[in-house]
Amino acid sequence: MDNTAQIDYWNGAAGEKWVRDADRLDRMLQPFAEAVLNAAKRCSGQRLTDIGCGAGALSFAASDSGALTTGVDVSEPLIAIARRRAEQRAPAANFVVADASAWVPDVKADLIVSRFGVMFFADPVAAFENIRAGTMPGGQMIFACWRPLAENDWALMPIVAALPFLKQPPAPPPPGTPGPFAFGNPDFVTDILVKAGWTGIRISPWDGDIELPGANAEETADFMLEIGPLSRAIAEQGIDPVKVRQALVSKVRSLTGAVGHTYLKAAVWIVEATA
Numbered sequence: 158m159d160n161t162a163q164i165d166y167w168n169g170a171a172g173e174k175w176v177r178d179a180d181r182l183d184r185m186l187q188p189f190a191e192a193v194l195n196a197a198k199r200c201s202g203q204r205l206t207d208i209g210c211g212a213g214a215l216s217f218a219a220s221d222s223g224a225l226t227t228g229v230d231v232s233e234p235l236i237a238i239a240r241r242r243a244e245q246r247a248p249a250a251n252f253v254v255a256d257a258s259a260w261v262p263d264v265k266a267d268l269i270v271s272r273f274g275v276m277f278f279a280d281p282v283a284a285f286e287n288i289r290a291g292t293m294p295g296g297q298m299i300f301a302c303w304r305p306l307a308e309n310d311w312a313l314m315p316i317v318a319a320l321p322f323l324k325q326p327p328a329p330p331p332p333g334t335p336g337p338f339a340f341g342n343p344d345f346v347t348d349i350l351v352k353a354g355w356t357g358i359r360i361s362p363w364d365g366d367i368e369l370p371g372a373n374a375e376e377t378a379d380f381m382l383e384i385g386p387l388s389r390a391i392a393e394q395g396i397d398p399v400k401v402r403q404a405l406v407s408k409v410r411s412l413t414g415a416v417g418h419t420y421l422k423a424a425v426w427i428v429e430a431t432a
């Protein structure tokens with residue numbers, strides 16, 4: 158399986174952005190660390206693997222709940238942050254730079270978790286087979302993945318506001334292309350997991366508003382230019398972000414006023430399965 162494109166992406170510009178925004182992203186995505194761990198039958202004492210752990214927020218939350226945690230991620234800069242954070246806290250967690258689709262743990266896990274870290278495999282069936290091979294029989298897996306972009310205002314709104322400045326509306330990637338919204342269709346996810354040998358698959362919706370980073374409209378606009386599908390479209394189409402910024406600031410102001418907190422709708426699947 159060739160994950161080179163995603164490995165390069167998460168070690169390049171995207172990794173740098175996630176490093177810069179690690180604390181702010183963790184606050185925005187905190188509800189999903191809670192949702193994943195709340196679905197665990199048991200956390201305390203479990204040998205747990207966090208797939209695509211990034212800077213480690215979910216790994217640390219799991220350790221705080223008593224799990225023996227290993228975070229796995231392809232991104233060297235994000236794992237470097239996770240390791241720095243681990244030095245400053247107890248209980249800590251271990252972190253490994255590895256492609257989760259091929260990584261073999263020394264000891265099998267009882268519990269696999271992920272917060273938006275499993276939608277990037279070139280061959281998801283082979284990846285989830287490998288993850289299952291690294292899990293004790295009967296072990297539980299829980300992950301959060303985004304539902305389709307059209308249901309996620311936090312990612313869609315910036316694109317709509319920026320449309321007049323884009324050369325063309327960003328085309329939805331062909332079905333099955335790795336990316337943040339690749340697991341929007343629950344039948345697609347079920348099919349992958351069944352083919353990979355997982356059983357007891359349960360997919361539940363999480364609906365709510367999430368708070369976007371930024372103490373004012375300008376900061377929130379800058380965040381929207383940095384992270385999410387709009388940032389990809391701007392980079393791919395060679396658009397000057399400065400041109401788009403004012404439209405985003407105006408849109409955010411229309412939602413929240415000059416100073417305020419921007420809450421936008423998020424739609425997520427919480428997926429559970431048994432090895």
Ligand SMILES: C[S@@+](CC[C@H](N)C(=O)[O-])C[C@H]1O[C@@H](n2cnc3c(N)ncnc32)[C@H](O)[C@@H]1O
Nearest residue numbers: 167209210211230231232256257272273274277
């Ligand atoms: C959207 S980020 C989520 C990071 C983290 N779970 C969080 O919630 O902050 C996706 C993560 O998946 C990682 N990733 C992508 N492909 C991977 C692979 N094949 N194996 C391990 N990690 C991978 C990326 O490097 C990135 O850190």
